[in-house]
Amino acid sequence: MKKVAIVILNWNGVAMMRRFLPSVIKHSSDVADIIVADNDSKDDSLALLKAEFPTVHTIILDKNYGFAGGYNRALEQVDYEYYMLLNSDVEVTEGWMERLVDFMDANPEVAACQPKLRAEHSRDMFEYAGASGGYIDRYGYPFCRGRVFDTVEKDQGQYDDPCEVMWATGAALMIRREDYWRVGGLDARFFAHCEEIDLCWRLCNLGRKIYCVPQSVVYHVGGGTLPKGNPMKTFLNFRNNLTMLYKNLPEAELAHVMRVRRVLDYVAAFKSLLLDRNLGEFKAVVNGRKAFKVWRKDFDADRRQIQALRTSATDAMRKPYSILWQYYIHGCRTYRNIKE
Template identity: 50%
Template sequence: MGDNASTDGSVEFIQTSYPNIRVIQNDANYGFTGGYNRVLARVEADYYILLNSDVEVHPCWIEPVITLMESDPLIAVAAPKIKSYNQKNSFEHAGAAGGFIDSFGYPFCRGRIVNETEQDNGQYEQSGEIFWASGASMFIKKKYWDEAEGFDEQFFAHMEEIDLCWRLKNSGYKVMYCAQSEIFHLGGGTLTAENPFKTYLNFRNNLLLIKRTCRFGKDLL
């Protein structure tokens, strides 16, 4: 478990209640981007699984994603189906059934457009290539994380996963959606939708995303 210098007693709780879990602690809050970069620099594994603290998982959710990623050496990143913790049959805002981006640089997902989310009625049961995977639950091969040098810390939080996926796609790798795995995301556990800092990060980072990654618009879908 990675901790970004939290002060809510969560580290002490984990250490007391689950002593077999290794906790890697940062000395300061480096944001989503810097926090992961520093934690994963201390982890040796073939795959990294990035998972938010406000996510519920079930047994056997990992194996289908790894199996998919092992099927093609060009697959760098993959994500499960992301549904709502509070409404179990609905897709969740952060990722849903795989992320895409339109010709204006606006990110969207299958199962969610703007603030509207769909019910999961089996309409996205086919795994396949997507444009970006949500950082709420992202699988990435370590060698590609290292090649991309992780997250761009300019983003601090929000859209950093789109930037990472875009850079990897520009290098010829694939980002996939795995329909056979699902998780349940509460959302807003760190920054609520009403938080002005969240609004600032979303607008600023969308502009930064396009400036940093787009090759004269040719990469936009």
């Protein structure tokens, strides 16, 4: 029996699957079974799979449960040693899966890992969503080796060392089944955005490790479900990021970080309104904060459990600095230039 299940969560992605599934089948079938979990698509996704990709297994969900909920429901039906959560808009390359499996087999302390992500449309550039592994700063802002805010680097091999990171991208996330369910899987309440960072943080809290393995390379389109600049994406990012912080921050830091984030979030909101003339983005930030305040109490039990199981009073992989300060004040536009 194969030890890896590649699970592609699909929602109305017929064009992406027709374009990218052939590479997944070609470069993965020897070592992994390929499964498409359909999130109640209304296009011809299932007909395409039946007609053109008969070797691909399917799981059919009765409605759109979002990224987090969809994966949880699908993976409940999948019994393999490793899960590979793979977006439908990813082109994989020869040997990508073998390199990840070999790394995981050799490093049992590692719960999850990711390949190096390059941009499909500009193939010598890193891809925004995951690049060569991710971190968050003291106040919860995510960035990557290869991408800090909107500055995306050309891949010149500068981040080709396998490296422990704080989070691995949900676009191509390999994770042990045991570890995935040890922390309860993705938080389905998030629906989409920040859910893989929250998952990885919870694993880090248990002393498990997350890695990027850049010898494995894939190409990602990105932005397929909610493109950058969409107010709903902004709303989800702010609401979910604050929720992630509330769940996972060490007790000694929670009050301070949340106070600073309140200031920074409203600065971002008024920048959108006054400088960018974008009322939709302003409302999305404000409404994201309001939504977090309304449902915060629903996560009290989660926070108590996470903190009780924490193996350290501090976060070893969360960066101690502000990436905003590094980027805008010090002018550190790339990960290599950040002043630790």
